[in-house]
Amino acid sequence: MRLLDGVSSALRLSVDNGRLRSEIERTLAHVRESRQRIVEAGDAARRRIERDLHDGAQQQLVSLAMRLRRTSDQARDRGMPAIADEVDAEILLLNAALKELRELAQGLHPSLLAQGGLSLALPELAGRCSVPTEVRVDVAGRLPELVEATAYFVVAEALANVDKHAGATRVWIDASSDGGELRLTVRDNGAGGARLDAGTGIVGVLDRVEAVGGTLELVSESGHGTTITVRLPLVDGVDGAPPTLG
Known part of the structure; x- marks a missing residue:
């Protein structure tokens, strides 16, 4: 029993x-x-x-x-x-x-983002950075608007942090898509030591990335630069539809 x-x-x-x-x-x-x-x-x-x-x-x-x-x-x-x-x-x-x-x-x-997507907007954004920046964009055609806007926001904030805090002499931006997601990397050779809990703009970047179902990884050892890797899904995780702007 x-x-x-x-x-x-x-x-x-x-x-x-x-x-x-x-x-x-x-x-x-x-x-x-x-x-x-x-x-x-x-x-x-x-x-x-x-x-x-x-x-x-x-x-x-x-x-x-x-x-x-x-x-x-x-x-x-x-x-x-x-x-x-x-x-x-x-x-x-x-x-x-x-x-x-x-x-x-x-x-x-940004008008260039609306007109030509990341292929036009990211090089123009990099050109405004005070640190020499190399850009590679391997994206077939246009991505969903919300994905493009989020990726642009990530790069803009990352470059602003490089200008203000990194003490870097070079920056590398790489954006590529495989049909299912956009993979975005922003890397610099600066001082490193960045943290997600430091109260900088990177926290806002993390919030925005997660809001569209993406992930953000920050690697920033002191003396070895900073690498931000973001993955953004090209389809919405809830209903399978492409993320779009309202």
Whole structure:
């Protein structure tokens, strides 16, 4: 009788454990879906802001610069060089503001990423790094938008950390896809010693990578540089559909 009671208790415990495991798995799936929706919404908002800046404020500033240029030419033609010089000085200030606005818009959602994907965007991003950077992109065609945006964010943050903290003289970026995932590596020959718990921007990178079902590995021994390896699935782990922006 005791044996039967023991078997019965074990069966009930197994059923309860199975039910609890299923509930936990469903909860985790909901959390992953929620995190991905948040990332998608953020990227969609950045794209809308970028379009608004490009189609609104930038176009107005360009139009104003053209009108000021005509005013300067007219003042010079009418023998008023002092006024023309003053207007020219204002045009320079306006052009500087326009340049800053364009850089801001590009930082929100890079136009090259939207136009040509990682093959165009990553080399351009590397060209802005103060440390000489070698880029290899072996990606067939375009990837899902959310994957491309996440990969770009990873590289941008990694290069910013190199500029600020690494003391490196070289950086290597490698991006490749095998049909099922994108593998992205950013490696430098700097001082190393980076940690995920150091409170730097790499924590935000980890959050974003995990939000789309990816993984991040950080190897950073002191004196031996830093290597960040990211793997991003090209299909969503919940429903099998490609990750896309909302």
